Amino acid sequence: MTMKNTVLVKTITQVRKAVEAAKSSGKKIGFVPTMGALHSGHGSLIETAARQCDFVVVSIFVNPTQFGPTEDLAKYPRTLDADMELCRQTGADAVFAPEANEMYSREQLTWVDVEKLTTGLCGKSRPGHFRGVTTVCAKLFNIVCPHVAFFGQKDAQQAAIIKRMVIDLNFPLEIVICPTVREKSGLAMSSRNKYLSESQRADAGAINQSLQAACQAIISGQRQSTAIIALMREILDRTGVIETEYIHIVDSESLEDVDTITRPVLIAVAAKIGATRLIDNILLDAQALK
Amino acid sequence: MTMKNTVLVKTITQVRKAVEAAKSSGKKIGFVPTMGALHSGHGSLIETAARQCDFVVVSIFVNPTQFGPTEDLAKYPRTLDADMELCRQTGADAVFAPEANEMYSREQLTWVDVEKLTTGLCGKSRPGHFRGVTTVCAKLFNIVCPHVAFFGQKDAQQAAIIKRMVIDLNFPLEIVICPTVREKSGLAMSSRNKYLSESQRADAGAINQSLQAACQAIISGQRQSTAIIALMREILDRTGVIETEYIHIVDSESLEDVDTITRPVLIAVAAKIGATRLIDNILLDAQALK
Numbered sequence: 001m002t003m004k005n006t007v008l009v010k011t012i013t014q015v016r017k018a019v020e021a022a023k024s025s026g027k028k029i030g031f032v033p034t035m036g037a038l039h040s041g042h043g044s045l046i047e048t049a050a051r052q053c054d055f056v057v058v059s060i061f062v063n064p065t066q067f068g069p070t071e072d073l074a075k076y077p078r079t080l081d082a083d084m085e086l087c088r089q090t091g092a093d094a095v096f097a098p099e100a101n102e103m104y105s106r107e108q109l110t111w112v113d114v115e116k117l118t119t120g121l122c123g124k125s126r127p128g129h130f131r132g133v134t135t136v137c138a139k140l141f142n143i144v145c146p147h148v149a150f151f152g153q154k155d156a157q158q159a160a161i162i163k164r165m166v167i168d169l170n171f172p173l174e175i176v177i178c179p180t181v182r183e184k185s186g187l188a189m190s191s192r193n194k195y196l197s198e199s200q201r202a203d204a205g206a207i208n209q210s211l212q213a214a215c216q217a218i219i220s221g222q223r224q225s226t227a228i229i230a231l232m233r234e235i236l237d238r239t240g241v242i243e244t245e246y247i248h249i250v251d252s253e254s255l256e257d258v259d260t261i262t263r264p265v266l267i268a269v270a271a272k273i274g275a276t277r278l279i280d281n282i283l284l285d286a287q288a289l290k
Numbered sequence: 291m292t293m294k295n296t297v298l299v300k301t302i303t304q305v306r307k308a309v310e311a312a313k314s315s316g317k318k319i320g321f322v323p324t325m326g327a328l329h330s331g332h333g334s335l336i337e338t339a340a341r342q343c344d345f346v347v348v349s350i351f352v353n354p355t356q357f358g359p360t361e362d363l364a365k366y367p368r369t370l371d372a373d374m375e376l377c378r379q380t381g382a383d384a385v386f387a388p389e390a391n392e393m394y395s396r397e398q399l400t401w402v403d404v405e406k407l408t409t410g411l412c413g414k415s416r417p418g419h420f421r422g423v424t425t426v427c428a429k430l431f432n433i434v435c436p437h438v439a440f441f442g443q444k445d446a447q448q449a450a451i452i453k454r455m456v457i458d459l460n461f462p463l464e465i466v467i468c469p470t471v472r473e474k475s476g477l478a479m480s481s482r483n484k485y486l487s488e489s490q491r492a493d494a495g496a497i498n499q500s501l502q503a504a505c506q507a508i509i510s511g512q513r514q515s516t517a518i519i520a521l522m523r524e525i526l527d528r529t530g531v532i533e534t535e536y537i538h539i540v541d542s543e544s545l546e547d548v549d550t551i552t553r554p555v556l557i558a559v560a561a562k563i564g565a566t567r568l569i570d571n572i573l574l575d576a577q578a579l580k
Contacts, residue, residue, distance in 0.1 A: 012460065109406055110424070110458035115399045134400070135459075142460040168400030169425075170302065170432040 006088045008095045012143050015096040019057065019144055022093070027054035031146030031173075032092070033137060036060040037077035037191035041181040043090045045150045048178050050091030057144050058087050060097040065108065066132030077194050096144065103139065112138045112169070114161045117255050121157045121248055121268055122279065133158055134165050141171050149173055154180040154188050156266055156281040160255055180280070182208065188280045195276040203239045204273055210235040210247075211282040214267050219288050223261045225249040236271060245270040245277070252283060261289065296378045298385045302433050305386040309347065309434055312383070317344035321436030321463075322382070323427060326350040327367035327481035331471040333380045335440045338468050340381030347434050348377050350387040355398065356422030367484050386434065393429065402428045402459070404451045407545050411447045411538055411558055412569065423448055424455050431461050439463055444470040444478050446556055446571040450545055470570070472498065478570045485566040493529045494563055500525040500537075501572040504557050509578050513551045515539040526561060535560040535567070542573060551579065 009015050019029055030053030032045045038060075049056045060083055067073035080097060087095050111131055117123075118130040141149065151159050159177045166175050181189045186208030187201065196204060210232035217228050229247045236242045249258050252266040261284075268281040299305050309319055320343030322335045328350075339346045350373055357363035370387060377385050401421055407413075408420040431439065441449050449467045456465050471479045476498030477491065486494060500522035507518050519537045526532045539548050542556040551574075558571040 016462070106457070108458055110402060110404045110455045112459070113401050113403060115401070117399065139458075139460045142462055145462060165400045167396070168398055168429075169402070170429045172306070172432055172435060 003088045004091050004093060006084060006092045006095055008084060008097060010096075010098055011102055012098065015057065015094065015144060018094045019055070019146075022055035023145075028148070029053060029144070029146040030056045031140070031144050031149040032056065032058045033140050033149065033151075034058060034060055035062045035076065035191065036083050036097070037079050037194065038083045038086045039181075039189045039191060039193075041152055041154060041189035043086055044181050045152060045178050046087060046090035046092050048176070049148070049150045052176070053146075053148060055094075056092045057094045057096055057146065058092045059140055059144070060095060061103060061136070061140075063103070063132060063136040064100055065104070065135060066129050068126055068128060071126075072192075072195075077191055103136070108135070111135050112165060114165050114168070117157070117161045117164055120250070120255055120257075121246065122270060123157070125245060125270070130158070130161055134161060137162055137165070138169070138171075141166075141173060146173055148176055150176050150178055152180060153177050153283065154190065154280065156252075156268055156283070157255060160253060186212070188278075190278060192276055192278065196273065200241065200273045200276070203241050204278060206236055206239045206242060207269055207271055207278060207280045210269065211267055211280060214249075215282060215284060215288060218261060218284060225257070225259050225261065228261075228267070232267075232269070236269075241273055243272040245272060263289070293378045294381050294383060296374060296382050296385055298374060298387060300386075300388055301392055302388065305347065305384065305433060306435075308384045309345070309436075312345035313435075318438070319343060319434070319436040320346045321430070321434045321439040322346065322348045323430050323439065323441075324348060324350055325352045325366065325481065326373050326387070327369050327484065328373045328376045329471075329479045329481060329483075331442055331444060331479035333376055334471050335442060335468050336377060336380035336382050338466070339438070339440045342466070343436075343438055345384075346382045347384045347386055347436065348382045349430055349434070350385060351393060351426070351430075353393070353422060353426040354390055355394070355425060356419050358416055358418060361416075362482075362485075367481055393426070398425070401425050402455060404455055404458070407447070407451045407454055410540070410545055410547075411536065412560060413447070415535060415560070420448070420451055424451060427452055428455070428459070428461075431456075431463060436463055438466055440466050440468055442470060443467050443573065444480065444570065446542075446558055446573070447545060450543060476502070478568075480568060482566055482568065486563060490531065490563045490566070493531050494568060496526055496529045496532060497559055497561055497568060497570045500559065501557055501570060504539075505572060505574060505578060508551060508574060515547070515549050515551065518551075518557075522557075522559070526559075531563055533562040535562060553579070 030049030112134040163175050185205035187204045214228045232247050236244050248268050265284050270279045320339030352366050402424040453465050475495035477494045504518045522537050526534050539557050555574050560569045
């Protein structure tokens with residue numbers, strides 16, 4: 001394993017300078033925006049970026065504008081030393097880790113909003129969340145100016161929204177969505193898994209089991225979303241500790257509910273275990289519908 | 291007068307290619323976004339861009355999303371041949387004149403909104419107007435990727451909003467605001483002046499006269515906005531044909547009303563002559579308050 005000599009920068013001026021230098025020697029710039037507390041899901045994004053690009057920038061910024069007033073902004077895990085270590089191991093060239101007042105140096109009056117895609121799924125219980133995400137991504141895209149930006153499929157709604165924002169606002173970059181990385185139990189990697197106790201973590205495996213069961217049901221011929229959702233809910237309920245927020249079967253681009261499955265869909269779940277909110281999903285391709 | 295060999299392009303791909311070629315030979319890119327129906331105000335923007343930059347792109351796009359349902363989108367003047375001629379004379383290298391379906395190839399779900407600055411002045415009578423302006427400017431900035439973009443002081447509120455959007459979203463470009471160009475009568479150049487009859491055009495000179503009178507009053511020591519606004523309204527009313535929509539004396543950056551003038555301000559007017567809505571303004575610098 002080769003270790004990169006990853007440079008850590010804190011200011012917009014510095015990261016722009018680093019990127020400009022790389023661009024001027026003809027390098028293709030890859031960008032992985034994160035909130036830190038990096039895990040192997042992020043690692044896989046950085047490795048993919050390093051394979052596809054010549055210079056990889058990772059941003060680490062716990063963006064206050066995407067947290068609701070009752071959410072976990074203050075206690076969101078911050079682990080910069082370990083994050084730097086993972087960035088070195090996975091091939092990042094630069095880490096951009098600004099303070100909040102570097103990103104929001106004056107009152108933020110300008111917001112980027114994506115209609116329709118932001119209202120369902122997580123948008124329902126997290127009003128304003130996606131406005132914060134799209135706004136900070138627009139800022140980061142304009143700061144880093146990458147050729148390609150990499151996001152995880154785990155945040156499926158975010159991925160659909162960012163892809164749409166890039167198309168609608170003609171950002172001069174490509175969005176690549178990378179597969180979800182999972183723990184052995186099948187639990188999707190998430191920085192918020194740190195909040196789980198040992199036994200909660202074991203129970204959380206049921207979320208992925210419910211998605212796998214849905215997949216099997218569809219492969220076996222089930223096409224009615226209500227039946228599939230009922231099956232999934234039963235698996236989650238059986239744990240006795242998972243409180244399901246939503247299960248939706250939607251079109252993967254429009255995120256609109258699909259009643260009868262006749263084309264590729266996204267099956268998305270949000271659930272709470274104790275105080276910890278987790279999300280997961282599976283993309284069902286045309287193959288599964290054959 | 292040297293004539294430029296201005297190239298006309300219609301697609302996003304073409305304009306990006308032209309800009310990339312210019313950038314790769316180290317040229318500084320200037321950008322003048324317009325809705326066409328070019329007059330010497332635009333001409334002066336293009337000339338300034340040509341002086342400050344090495345490659346000047348002018349966009350000509352009557353942006354549907356900034357017109358209200360009862361506004362003049364359909365009858366807005368379209369004069370591409372004359373516009374090209376003016377671009378050649380003033381030093382544009384490329385004109386980007388897309389069709390609406392090139393700019394909005396699918397339903398636009400993503401919008402850029404600037405709070406506070408958009409609610410007063412013209413924002414009051416033109417709801418959604420500035421959302422359309424900021425969104426199309428964000429798109430155009432991402433398509434053209436200029437180093438500098440040039441806007442006219444005539445649209446003072448638009449200038450303040452675009453400047454704020456660029457700061458808030460960290461667009462990697464500089465905004466330059468150029469002075470208003472006027473007809474001999476003092477009437478600010480505007481594409482909408484084409485709608486005026488001969489006599490209306492003469493009467494419209496009163497708008498600038500009211501701004502000049504306000505300036506003189508302030509230089510003479512008047513500091514109360516209400517008194518200055520009353521004076522201006524009287525000058526406009528005297529014409530018998532000008533219907534004043536607003537007169538405001540505001541902070542030039544926050545656009546908030548100023549009651550007692552103790553620092554540089556923007557004095558802004560909107561008025562109708564017949565069916566034609568005209569705006570004008572003057573920036574009062576610290577010198578005038580000495």
